[in-house]
Amino acid sequence: MALVEVKKLSKEYKRGVETVHVLRDLDAAIPEGDFLALMGPSGSGKSTLLNLIGGIDKPSSGTIDVGGQRIDNMPERKLTQWRAQHVGFVFQLYHLMPMLTAARNVELPLLLTGLSRSERKQRVAAALALVGLSDRAGHKPKELSGGQEQRVGIARAIVSDPSLLLCDEPTGDLDRKAGDEILDLLDGLNKEHNKTVVMVTHDPHAAARAKRTLYLNDGLLGTEPEA
Amino acid sequence: MKYLPLVLSSLSRKKLRTLFTLLSIFIAFLLFGYLAAIKAAFTSGVEVAGVDRLIMTDKITIINLLPYAYKNRILATEGVDAAVQSTWFGGYYQQPRNTFAQFPVVAEEYLEIYPEIVLPDEQRRAWLEDRGSAIIGRALATRFDWQVGDRVPILSPLWRNKDGKNIWEFDIAGIFDAGKEGFDTSGMLFHHEFFRQGRAFGEGLVGWYIIRVTDPDQSEDVARRLDGQFANSSNETRTVPEKAFMQGFLNQIGNIGAIFSAIIGVVVFTLLLITGNTVAQSVRERTSELAVMSILGFSRLRLLSLVFIESFFLAIVGGGLGLLVAQLLVESGGDPTNGFLPAFFIPGEALWAGVFLVLGVGLISGAFPASRALRMQHVDALRRAA
Known part of the structure; x- marks a missing residue:
């Protein structure tokens, strides 16, 4: 069963007088439990597609269905709530709050829930344990390595237990070893915790860890890279 | 209360800047209290x-x-x-x-x-x-x-x-x-x-x-x-x-009330610019963070509240302390002219005006950065951060 289904999805931007077609009538389905790598050259629309699936951008036309809910026409307020409950985001540049500790960063999405302080604490501890950073809970981002920061980012993404993880170049800013650790983590989340993972990457090595890879080129989706 | 660490973390990001802003608000309201007492000294006879x-x-x-x-x-x-x-x-x-x-x-x-x-x-x-x-x-x-x-x-x-x-x-x-x-x-x-x-x-x-x-x-x-x-x-x-x-x-001396009101007005207006600029700068620096918070599920209203809590915190702590110290100084230290003024006190209505001004400073100085946070586009904000 498809967790994510996009139909006739188009996205265009205005750049001065020019209209840039980033995505053109794109159809795709991502089954539940999939680990999908999205590849393609810069500007091909990978991140745009990810943002649209995650409900942080609106399509110019077409529909987006996630977990049986149409999100392309969802009002902003409802969409914000939906994101908090259903999607975890992992960013290339981690985007942690520099003044908060790892634990406080991970706790952020839980502040929006009705959980008590002790429940939040429990969940944060579990998420940090899952990414192997229990001993760094009290550290601020600048006291962590890049790999550790990304693991905190992943802990933040999974702490509210979303079904869909959207990762935008999660290893793009890391060395190979740290990158592999992150990919191991995503792999584990997919296999052991049945998270559906969609990962945008430039790196074939990272893409190889996914169950399947789709290629975006000039706004169109394919299973083979453009020659 | 659960958002307190977030607000405090924002304020502690540039400690010196926060301290100077607090100090400028503090001094402005200290001055406000003192000027109100001097104005009252001149006009209390009428009152x-x-x-x-x-x-x-x-x-x-x-x-x-x-x-x-x-x-x-x-x-x-x-x-x-x-x-x-x-x-x-x-x-x-x-x-x-x-x-x-x-x-x-x-x-x-x-x-x-x-x-x-x-x-x-x-x-x-x-x-x-x-x-x-x-x-x-x-x-x-x-x-x-x-x-x-x-x-x-x-x-x-x-x-x-x-x-x-x-x-x-x-x-x-x-x-x-x-x-x-x-x-x-x-x-x-x-x-x-x-x-x-x-x-x-x-x-x-x-x-x-x-x-x-x-x-x-x-x-x-x-x-x-x-x-x-x-x-x-x-x-x-x-x-x-x-x-x-x-x-x-x-x-016969002049419109003392208008003169003092003008001085107080200039002080408060300058203060608004300082505080507004500081909060705006602080929010500008955190645009990507606010975007991330919004992506994580923080509604724009909640982000707006966080910005306002920050501006109100600065105004209330700085301004409240300024008014309090002015009141204590006027009460304990008394007339700076050592008795030349017929009376020296901060009238109750001036204190209330001070409290409203403190809240006004919090509201107005937070309004611009808050509206910025409200209009923010996720994708643009993240792109700028990258």
């Missing part, structure tokens, strides 16, 4: 003026004296409840710069007309019994460190005594306090009889009359009636409510 009191002076100028003989005619006028004469003595203590107000009055009558004068019974008795004595206000006592029992020489350039000297000596019989906030306690009152018998000239003349009416609503009619009685005499009169008299006196 505390009795609604049932009229002041009768010479029609042309207060310098011209009025006949003492008017008193009985005033008292006989319909609507008049009591009257007491007073005169400008115009003296100073030791040096001309030590000037303050001294008035010869009929003690019992004056104390009755001015219930705002609070004097211990024992001192009241002592003053009434000793015609060579005087009572002084608390601010004046503080100014020159005078105590009950002290004998003080006052030099009046206007009034020579029968010894051919301008120096008059008074025994301080009591120190009075203000029974109403803002009542002038920077002056001295002494016996009219002592003055009348001691002065070398001016027999039968007084400076002005303070008249209490039976019905404040009839003040204007009574004033008209009084002035009508003395029309076309050699000493025509002008009778006005005490409030108008005080205001007229004040207007």
